[in-house]
Amino acid sequence: MAYMQAHGVKRARPAELVPGTVSVITARMDYLPRTTAEGWQALEFSRLERPGEAIVSLYARGRDYHKVLRARLQKLQERIAQEIGPFGHRVFTDSAPVLEAELAARSGQGWRGKHTLVLHREAGSMFFLGEIYVDLALPHSEPVTEHCGSCSACIDVCPTQAIVAPGRLDARRCISYLTIEHAGPIPEELRPLIGNRIYGCDDCQLICPWNKFAQRNALPDFDERAGLVGSQLVTLFGWSEEQFLRHTEGSPIRRIGHARWLRNIAVALGNALRGQPDPAQRDGLGAALRARAEHPDPLVREHVEWALAQHAQREREADQPQQRR
Numbered sequence: 063m064a065y066m067q068a069h070g071v072k073r074a075r076p077a078e079l080v081p082g083t084v085s086v087i088t089a090r091m092d093y094l095p096r097t098t099a100e101g102w103q104a105l106e107f108s109r110l111e112r113p114g115e116a117i118v119s120l121y122a123r124g125r126d127y128h129k130v131l132r133a134r135l136q137k138l139q140e141r142i143a144q145e146i147g148p149f150g151h152r153v154f155t156d157s158a159p160v161l162e163a164e165l166a167a168r169s170g171q172g173w174r175g176k177h178t179l180v181l182h183r184e185a186g187s188m189f190f191l192g193e194i195y196v197d198l199a200l201p202h203s204e205p206v207t208e209h210c211g212s213c214s215a216c217i218d219v220c221p222t223q224a225i226v227a228p229g230r231l232d233a234r235r236c237i238s239y240l241t242i243e244h245a246g247p248i249p250e251e252l253r254p255l256i257g258n259r260i261y262g263c264d265d266c267q268l269i270c271p272w273n274k275f276a277q278r279n280a281l282p283d284f285d286e287r288a289g290l291v292g293s294q295l296v297t298l299f300g301w302s303e304e305q306f307l308r309h310t311e312g313s314p315i316r317r318i319g320h321a322r323w324l325r326n327i328a329v330a331l332g333n334a335l336r337g338q339p340d341p342a343q344r345d346g347l348g349a350a351l352r353a354r355a356e357h358p359d360p361l362v363r364e365h366v367e368w369a370l371a372q373h374a375q376r377e378r379e380a381d382q383p384q385q386r387r
């Protein structure tokens with residue numbers, strides 16, 4: 063994430079990024095799919111108990127939000143221009159050095175939770191943020207009050223203890239960073255903690271009591287795509303590059319590329335192997351991994367090797383009680 067440092071102070075000073083900017087219109091867009099069932103948090107947590115199943119975080123199961131939110135903000139800008147005439151503007155969503163969460167918090171879209179995300183009493187935190195920088199002097203909206211109180215559920219649930227203090231995240235430990243942004247090998251000590259999460263992580267949001275108020279989005283854009291929910295790790299690991307590209311067309315997942323996709327699934331397969339009591343199931347997972355052992359990318363090979371070592375370790379552990387007998 064070197065791009066964040068590279069842009070320096072531009073991140074905090076909108077007028078340096080877009081000269082002439084006087085105000086920022088902030089927006090949030092809910093992303094729970096329209097078909098989301100009641101009790102969805104428990105349903106999502108239950109996926110962790112099925113280690114052979116792949117978990118893709120909720121925001122990434124449909125169409126890429128960058129495209130959806132930007133198009134809608136553009137439309138909003140056009141509607142405003144129809145009313146008041148042309149004005150200077152630029153639309154952003156996670157697309158430039160913009161401190162989105164801070165702008166959202168200061169303009170009343172919600173408060174910053176202990177997990178660092180923005181949340182609101184009527185919307186939880188399952189929404190994206192976007193902005194329109196404008197050269198119009200608009201009246202300021204006020205921040206909302208903070209409602210975390212003595213709760214620390216997000217800090218406690220984080221599998222890698224990435225939330226090092228309220229409102230402070232060590233991104234290097236966050237599964238979202240490790241599986242999406244990070245290009246190299248995943249640190250070995252963190253691999254077992256990733257479980258079966260293969261793209262992003264939702265745990266600090268799933269546990270948050272305010273997410274019982276999270277809203278569904280009526281747009282079909284965020285409908286869950288086939289293959290990205292409830293699939294077996296082995297199935298996704300078997301996707302060729304061509305299949306990966308086809309299944310992730312227009313999805314944010316495509317950006318990580320096939321090799322990182324395989325890297326992430328190899329880690330999850332290694333973890334599944336450690337937890338799998340059934341030898342036949344273990345053999346199936348091991349066979350899938352061995353089929354990728356000669357992959358041309360050393361990143362994939364190393365993670366496959368690590369996962370197969372978990373297999374060997376599990377086999378040894380399974381043998382031990384028999385030897386004692």
Ligand code: B12
Nearest residue numbers: 074119156160162164178179180190191236238239262263
């Ligand atoms: C980098 C990044 C990440 C990193 C780091 C996250 C983090 N919390 O910092 C990683 C890869 C880990 C990540 C993960 C996720 N992310 Co992210 N991420 C971003 C991104 C691109 C930048 C965030 C950032 O700047 N972080 C750096 C820290 C240092 O900034 P900060 O927290 O705001 O805190 C500093 C500032 O506020 C500053 N500050 C405050 N006031 C002022 C004033 C001045 C003058 C100055 C100089 C500074 C300053 O001081 C603070 C301390 O240093 C934003 C989009 C964007 N452009 O903002 C999305 C964003 C925050 N992510 C988002 C999402 C959805 C996620 C995930 C939920 C995805 C997932 N399911 O896997 C996870 C959640 C993990 C978590 N608990 O945060 C959404 C959050 C929506 C929301 N409801 O808040 C955003 C806003 C994207 C979007 N457009 O919707 N993300």
Ligand code: SF4
Nearest residue numbers: 220236237263265266
């Ligand atoms: S996204 Fe997952 S790993 Fe990252 S802070 Fe939240 S719970 Fe921890």
Ligand code: SF4
Nearest residue numbers: 175176210213216270
């Ligand atoms: S889980 Fe608790 S501490 Fe964390 S953001 Fe939600 S209310 Fe705040």
